[in-house]
Amino acid sequence: MPSEPNHILEFPGGYTRSTGPVIGRFLTELRAGRIVGVRTAARKVLVPPLEYDPETGEPTLTTPGQTGPVRDPVREPALSYDFVEVGPAGTVREWTWVDPPRKNHPLDRPFAWALIRLDGADTSLVHAVDAGTVKAMRAGLRVWPRWRPDRVGSITDIECFVPEVTTIVANVRTAYTVTPGGALGRYLDGLSRNVFLAGQCPTCRSVYVPYRLSCPQCGSVIDDEVEVGPGGSVTTFAINNLPDPRAPQVPFVSAYILLDGADIPIIALLAEVPAGEVAEGMRVRAVFEGGTVKWFAPEREA
Numbered sequence: 001m002p003s004e005p006n007h008i009l010e011f012p013g014g015y016t017r018s019t020g021p022v023i024g025r026f027l028t029e030l031r032a033g034r035i036v037g038v039r040t041a042a043r044k045v046l047v048p049p050l051e052y053d054p055e056t057g058e059p060t061l062t063t064p065g066q067t068g069p070v071r072d073p074v075r076e077p078a079l080s081y082d083f084v085e086v087g088p089a090g091t092v093r094e095w096t097w098v099d100p101p102r103k104n105h106p107l108d109r110p111f112a113w114a115l116i117r118l119d120g121a122d123t124s125l126v127h128a129v130d131a132g133t134v135k136a137m138r139a140g141l142r143v144w145p146r147w148r149p150d151r152v153g154s155i156t157d158i159e160c161f162v163p164e165v166t167t168i169v170a171n172v173r174t175a176y177t178v179t180p181g182g183a184l185g186r187y188l189d190g191l192s193r194n195v196f197l198a199g200q201c202p203t204c205r206s207v208y209v210p211y212r213l214s215c216p217q218c219g220s221v222i223d224d225e226v227e228v229g230p231g232g233s234v235t236t237f238a239i240n241n242l243p244d245p246r247a248p249q250v251p252f253v254s255a256y257i258l259l260d261g262a263d264i265p266i267i268a269l270l271a272e273v274p275a276g277e278v279a280e281g282m283r284v285r286a287v288f289e290g291g292t293v294k295w296f297a298p299e300r301e302a
């Protein structure tokens with residue numbers, strides 16, 4: 001347990017220092033919502049910019065007119081240094097998670113301190129990443145700055161960085177009525193008589209359920225109707241722990257079932273068996289109710 005501090009260093013009103021031409025330009029650009037670095041003689045772009053190349057000790061500023069242009073020589077004729085606009089997006093190189101944040105931290109919720117390599121830069125910038133959760137953080141994460149609306153020319157004009165948008169949640173709701181066509185109509189008609197109707201390809205002999213009119217493998221027209229099932233075997237299955245409107249009790253098992261005589265499995269509910277006892281290869285049989293398949297259940301020994 002650290003003891004309470006007994007010394008305080010404070011400059012009432014703040015400590016004022018001049019920025020110099022390099023940091024001054026960097027901060028002025030931040031106020032305008034841009035991030036710039038400075039290019040060294042070795043053509044490396046330092047962000048944040050430094051007045052001296054840390055590798056050689058040479059000044060990073062070049063003589064006016066000698067090398068690189070300013071972005072706008074008409075509006076800013078006095079600034080002839082080799083500044084380069086970078087980012088605004090970048091990539092997280094290293095990071096550490098801060099939870100809980102301290103009083104002086106830029107965010108009042110858990111966040112990451114990260115070394116961010118802005119696009120076009122050769123060095124990394126330390127800044128906060130508001131990722132929401134530690135699980136969202138990783139090396140290689142693409143981030144963008146979140147700018148403050150009231151910028152003053154400070155590194156805190158960037159409130160923080162935020163992960164690049166990679167997914168959206170769209171509100172999707174479509175009401176529709178299915179009118180079964182020829183193939184599906186025949187299949188449903190079969191179900192109403194407690195029969196699974198499949199189509200058999202006259203060329204490759206593959207048997208498809210539900211019944212369909214053409215072979216997806218060889219393209220042949222299918223007009224040969226065969227009955228499959230109602231027994232079959234489980235090829236793969238999932239134990240679901242989130243309730244579904246069609247299966248409100250959890251856990252429930254959804255399974256791919258290869259009906260006897262068919263070459264492709266159908267997906268269906270599997271019930272009348274504890275979820276933990278379902279296994280690949282388990283023999284099952286359709287339970288019909290009200291003209292359709294209620295679910296599949298383990299085949300009982302006769």
Ligand SMILES: [Zn+2]
Nearest residue numbers: 201204215218
């Ligand atoms: Zn075929």
